[in-house]
Amino acid sequence: MKKFLHIIGILTLIIMMSFSVADFYSSMTKVDYVEGSKTLKFTTKMNTSHISDAIKINPNTAGFEAEVKKYVNNNFDLYVNGNTKVLTFTGSQVNGESVWVYFESGGVTDISTIKIKNTILLGAFPKQINLVNIAYKGNQKTMNFQRGKEVNEVSF
Structure with missing residues (x-):
């Protein structure tokens, strides 16, 4: 009987846990330096429904991708060696549950430090x-951002 009650207790716990919803809110940006063109190339991946909620526009509308680009431009700043760099958007695409945004910054000859301010979706979630x-140039650095830590800097 004790074993039976133990199994029932575990099953009840599993069922209760399966009903709890735990959303995970994140974005991922990959930055690659292209030596030949002296360019930093950025690829950002976000959850479609999360960015849609933040910018308050349906992802199936014609203006969605333009609004996503504008949103990223307003929530992502780049500084190389202490100097502000302009970000140029090169494209974006909605692929089911993910939105991909592509942008770059040219004229980057040598990097000592990269400082980024990344507030993507921090206001909404x-x-x-x-x-x-x-x-x-063969080195890999990772930065993370969250509320209260919107700016990060790495040295090379």
Whole structure:
């Protein structure tokens, strides 16, 4: 009988846990330095429904991708060696549950430090975590951003 009650207790716990919803809020940005063109190329991946909620536009409408680009531009700043760099958007696509945004910054000849301010979705989702992985001349650095830690800097 004791074993039976133990099994019932475990099953009840499993059933209760399966009904709890735990959303995970994150974005991921990959940064690659292209030596030939002296360009930093950025690829950002976000959850479609999360960015749709944040910018308050349906992802199936014609203006969605333009609004996503504008949103990222307003929530992502880049500084190389202490100097502000302009970000140029090169494209984006909605692929089911993910939105991919592509942008770049040219004229980057040598990097000592990269500083990024990344507030993507932090205003909409308190538990949002943004990761940025940077590849530069064989070195890999990772930054993370969340509420209260919107700016991060790495040295090469």
